[in-house]
Amino acid sequence: MSTELTPILSKFWDHPQSWTLETYEANDGYKALRKALDQPAADLVDMAKGSGLRGRGGAGFPTGLKWGFLPPPDGGPRYLVINADESEPGTCKDVPLMMAAPHFLIEGMIITSYAIGCEHAFIYVRGEVVHVYRRLMKAVEEAYAAGYLGKDIMGTGLNLDITVHSGAGAYICGEETALLDSLEGRRGQPRLKPPFPAVAGLYARPTVVNNVESIASVPPIVLNGKDWFTGMGTEKSQGFGFFSLSGHVTRPGQYEAPLGITLRELLDMAGGIREGHQLKFWTPGGSSTPIFTDEHLDVPLDFDSVAAAGSMLGTRALQIFDETTSVVRAVSRWTDFYAHESCGKCTPCREGTFWLKQIMERLEAGRGSQDDIDKLVDICDNILGRSFCALGDGATSPITSAVQYFREEFEAGMHTPASELFPPQRSTLFAKETLSA
Amino acid sequence: MSQHEQEDMRSQLDEATERRVHHSVPGHSDHGPLHHHTPLHPSDEGYPAEVLAKMQADAADLISRYPQKRSALLPLLHLVQSIDGYITGRGVQFCAEQLDLSTAEVSGVATFYTQYKRHPNGEYTVGVCTNTLCAVMGGDQIFDEVSDHLGIGHDETTEDGSITLERVECNAACDYAPVVMVNWEFFDDQTPDSTKKLVDDLRDGKDVVPTRGASKVCSFKQVSRVLAGFTDGRADEGVGAGPASLEGVKVAAKNGWTAPAAPTTSDDEGAEK
Numbered sequence: 001m002s003t004e005l006t007p008i009l010s011k012f013w014d015h016p017q018s019w020t021l022e023t024y025e026a027n028d029g030y031k032a033l034r035k036a037l038d039q040p041a042a043d044l045v046d047m048a049k050g051s052g053l054r055g056r057g058g059a060g061f062p063t064g065l066k067w068g069f070l071p072p073p074d075g076g077p078r079y080l081v082i083n084a085d086e087s088e089p090g091t092c093k094d095v096p097l098m099m100a101a102p103h104f105l106i107e108g109m110i111i112t113s114y115a116i117g118c119e120h121a122f123i124y125v126r127g128e129v130v131h132v133y134r135r136l137m138k139a140v141e142e143a144y145a146a147g148y149l150g151k152d153i154m155g156t157g158l159n160l161d162i163t164v165h166s167g168a169g170a171y172i173c174g175e176e177t178a179l180l181d182s183l184e185g186r187r188g189q190p191r192l193k194p195p196f197p198a199v200a201g202l203y204a205r206p207t208v209v210n211n212v213e214s215i216a217s218v219p220p221i222v223l224n225g226k227d228w229f230t231g232m233g234t235e236k237s238q239g240f241g242f243f244s245l246s247g248h249v250t251r252p253g254q255y256e257a258p259l260g261i262t263l264r265e266l267l268d269m270a271g272g273i274r275e276g277h278q279l280k281f282w283t284p285g286g287s288s289t290p291i292f293t294d295e296h297l298d299v300p301l302d303f304d305s306v307a308a309a310g311s312m313l314g315t316r317a318l319q320i321f322d323e324t325t326s327v328v329r330a331v332s333r334w335t336d337f338y339a340h341e342s343c344g345k346c347t348p349c350r351e352g353t354f355w356l357k358q359i360m361e362r363l364e365a366g367r368g369s370q371d372d373i374d375k376l377v378d379i380c381d382n383i384l385g386r387s388f389c390a391l392g393d394g395a396t397s398p399i400t401s402a403v404q405y406f407r408e409e410f411e412a413g414m415h416t417p418a419s420e421l422f423p424p425q426r427s428t429l430f431a432k433e434t435l436s437a
Numbered sequence: 438m439s440q441h442e443q444e445d446m447r448s449q450l451d452e453a454t455e456r457r458v459h460h461s462v463p464g465h466s467d468h469g470p471l472h473h474h475t476p477l478h479p480s481d482e483g484y485p486a487e488v489l490a491k492m493q494a495d496a497a498d499l500i501s502r503y504p505q506k507r508s509a510l511l512p513l514l515h516l517v518q519s520i521d522g523y524i525t526g527r528g529v530q531f532c533a534e535q536l537d538l539s540t541a542e543v544s545g546v547a548t549f550y551t552q553y554k555r556h557p558n559g560e561y562t563v564g565v566c567t568n569t570l571c572a573v574m575g576g577d578q579i580f581d582e583v584s585d586h587l588g589i590g591h592d593e594t595t596e597d598g599s600i601t602l603e604r605v606e607c608n609a610a611c612d613y614a615p616v617v618m619v620n621w622e623f624f625d626d627q628t629p630d631s632t633k634k635l636v637d638d639l640r641d642g643k644d645v646v647p648t649r650g651a652s653k654v655c656s657f658k659q660v661s662r663v664l665a666g667f668t669d670g671r672a673d674e675g676v677g678a679g680p681a682s683l684e685g686v687k688v689a690a691k692n693g694w695t696a697p698a699a700p701t702t703s704d705d706e707g708a709e710k
Binding site: 004005006007008010011013014015016017018019020077086087088089090091092094095096099100101120126127128129130131133134135137138141163164165166167168169170171182183184185186187188203223224225227228231232240243244245246247248251252253254255256257269270287317319321325329330331333334337340341343424425427428429430 | 508510622660665666695
């Protein structure tokens with residue numbers, strides 16, 4: 001039987017006032033909080049572990065385990081920081097979630113804060129989405145007014161403040177330690193680990209950093225029980241998540257489904273590749289995950305199956321490209337992105353992405369040299385695993401995977417510009433009628 | 438306009454000319470890491486007393502939201518942009534004084550983040566996404582046509598000061614590609630023509646409505662104030678979700694698919710083992 005969608009976080013996004021506390025409460029909102037506050041905090045950590053929830057921000061680290069890594073309370077502050085710096089190319093799930101139903105995140109934060117003993121939590125939202133910031137501020141205001149935040153929450157003696165913090169445009173701040181430095185008012189550069197944030201995070205205090213979707217998933221898990229959650233998905237990738245389809249697909253959008261669904265199933269739901277075209281390549285989880293091709297239509301989109309097929313589930317950001325698209329052009333642009341966003345802290349990434357960019361530009365222009373492909377692969381080999389954080393690793397993924405699957409297009413880059421082989425107009429959404437040939 | 442700002446504008450113009458020449462080199466794109474920026478000038482002129490008093494009150498409010506005051510630096514820099522329209526020398530000085538930092542420390546942070554402008558910004562930042570997916574879906578063509586239409590390139594401002602054009606990186610709206618951002622509000626599913634009309638309307642002073650966002654695009658300074666952490670009462674404007682965000686919900690409704698029901702237990706309190 002084919003996989004069915006499971007609208008949970010997106011269930012009432014079509015409500016005309018979906019973002020308000022009133023709508024949220026009419027859809028079981030804040031019931032999970034009441035249930036959570038009736039339990040010992042340690043039980044909530046166990047529940048998170050037992051649910052198998054793995055981080056939805058890309059790395060897939062078990063959420064409950066992260067909570068459990070905090071050292072025993074020493075009387076000092078402990079922090080929860082939400083990573084809402086959604087910037088991985090192709091990733092577009094947290095922003096619509098926070099715009100349409102921000103209270104999932106707020107309720108999840110209150111429950112998590114109780115579970116880990118935190119009295120001041122932060123949402124670090126990227127600065128380039130002002131309306132999302134407005135909605136978050138409003139949701140926090142409503143939660144204070146309803147007594148879900150502040151002092152003595154619902155008469156339990158618990159205190160929690162939430163500060164919504166706007167970033168200022170830096171992809172690297174999605175890396176959790178760079179995010180913490182940024183939140184401390186510094187340049188957003190990653191820290192050497194260990195110590196991990198659980199031990200020395202924000203202001204060198206024990207800190208949990210979780211993705212928006214991970215924490216927004218907490219209220220439904222608390223409300224329905226961990227067995228409900230583990231009943232969805234696969235053995236090692238439990239539960240549900242957003243699958244974000246974009247690009248040359250008939251109906252791009254957000255599809256909330258159990259982990260383990262396939263691209264073939266998702267494309268069926270989304271009306272297939274745009275009419276008259278075929279799938280060429282796609283990313284399973286953003287630009288930092290090695291690309292897949294039409295060979296991979298039936299790979300179950302769960303952590304292990306995608307890894308076994310040579311990529312990563314990442315953020316389930318499925319960017320779909322049809323046969324009109326030049327792989328070299330696509331990869332060249334991603335390489336520009338990594339070079340632009342490299343924070344400059346470590347040499348392999350700072351210098352390496354800059355070299356990669358120059359070679360990709362040559363190849364895209366049809367002016368590549370004989371040894372450019374080997375040089376690309378060699379530089380990637382020297383960045384991967386040798387840079388300070390995952391940004392450097394991510395920069396190599398599109399290149400090495402594209403060379404693996406489409407080497408001949410890189411070879412063509414030694415004599416023919418990508419724009420001749422693949423006229424860019426043919427790929428656009430709006431020029432198709434003028435180029436029916 | 439202060440003498441300092443005039444000077445700044447002039448150096449900006451020189452720089453723009455230089456950059457255009459630079460970019461005429463074949464194969465060289467303006468997408469690279471080697472940005473050429475106006476330095477942050479120290480200002481001779483401080484803020485007028487009443488402006489300063491308001492800024493100090495705002496700063497105190499922002500600082501009170503954090504356990505350690507340095508955390509208020511990013512919000513304070515947004516606040517500076519809400520007054521000056523970019524990161525001025527006097528703004529750097531102001532932040533340094535509020536947070537007991539050196540001006541070098543503040544500049545070091547301000548120059549790290551792309552939303553902090555090093556020269557006077559237009560009233561509207563028009564950012565065309567030219568990261569891979571949007572570029573392929575038409576973003577490159579949109580950028581080129583709008584750039585020709587306005588006669589300015591990346592990170593340049595029209596002479597009337599109304600529009601600063603930028604290439605922006607992925608803005609988390611890929612299911613609405615190609616995407617254009619105006620002062621960080623979403624304009625989804627754009628075409629070269631729709632974007633040219635958009636910039637014309639902005640220059641004509643017409644109210645422009647984002648696809649998903651407030652009921653009109655606010656000015657760069659107004660939006661900077663929101664990003665600093667001061668609400669503008671517009672949270673309830675606009676849609677909850679755009680059409681692409683609802684595709685999955687629609688498919689599920691059509692097929693009668695829902696999330697599984699919670700396992701039945703004798704009572705609600707006992708649902709967790």
